[in-house]
Amino acid sequence: MTTSVQSVLPIEVEVAKPAGVEQRLLLHGVSWETYSQLLRAFDDRSSVCLTYYHGDLEIMTASFEHEKWKGIVGDLIKLIAGEMEIDYVSSAQTTFQLEYKAGGFEGDDSFYFSHLEQLRQMNKIDLAKDPAPDLVIEVDISNPSINKLPLFSDLGINEVWRYHKGALKIYGLSNGGFVDVESSAFLPGVTAQAVTELITASQSIPAYLWQRRVREYARQLKTG
Numbered sequence: 001m002t003t004s005v006q007s008v009l010p011i012e013v014e015v016a017k018p019a020g021v022e023q024r025l026l027l028h029g030v031s032w033e034t035y036s037q038l039l040r041a042f043d044d045r046s047s048v049c050l051t052y053y054h055g056d057l058e059i060m061t062a063s064f065e066h067e068k069w070k071g072i073v074g075d076l077i078k079l080i081a082g083e084m085e086i087d088y089v090s091s092a093q094t095t096f097q098l099e100y101k102a103g104g105f106e107g108d109d110s111f112y113f114s115h116l117e118q119l120r121q122m123n124k125i126d127l128a129k130d131p132a133p134d135l136v137i138e139v140d141i142s143n144p145s146i147n148k149l150p151l152f153s154d155l156g157i158n159e160v161w162r163y164h165k166g167a168l169k170i171y172g173l174s175n176g177g178f179v180d181v182e183s184s185a186f187l188p189g190v191t192a193q194a195v196t197e198l199i200t201a202s203q204s205i206p207a208y209l210w211q212r213r214v215r216e217y218a219r220q221l222k223t224g
Helices: 032-041 064-083 116-120 148-155 192-201 207-223
Strands: 023-027 048-053 056-061 095-098 103-106 109-112 135-140 159-164 167-174 177-181
Touching (some): 032 048, 032 056, 064 109, 064 135, 064 192, 103 148, 148 159, 148 177, 167 192, 192 207
Parallel strands (some): 135 159
Antiparallel strands (some): 023 056, 048 056, 048 103, 109 135, 167 177
């Protein structure tokens, strides 16, 4: 039996494609059961992302601008990792959830840099027994309704790359919370400032030249 959005929520939710900007709806007092039902209801709509934390539920529809920056940051990580010969497994927009932590999210992109042999043999992730991704990308065109950093900490994420208002910041997990750090723990030497500059450059040169520039940056880091 298919679950519809209207059968789960007592209000009407518009889930059509956005007309240029992120659209966010924040609901309070949402049960875990309702969140789970909504995940099923939105299962075939990749432009809709749900974030749940202690009864608060944010429903976001992604815009072209959001998807563009998400793709650029994700490609940048893959290009750098490839040039530096750093192995990884991409978990993309997998839904990660943990009921006893009352939290769940779909990152804009996500990567594992550890447990790789185990992950290559897996087709599903259950955070109750499986590792969380090491690095999560968050692209925020508008201000998010839920502060996701405490959620990421609770679910075991180690590093967050957040792109907002033309700048990328890297947050590393420290003593149970996230702090703003200069460089990545998983891509050694890669700094938030350099990544921001590379993201900006992607808008003024052809894609193949930008990819070449990213690889050259990674090559310089690798050779010291």
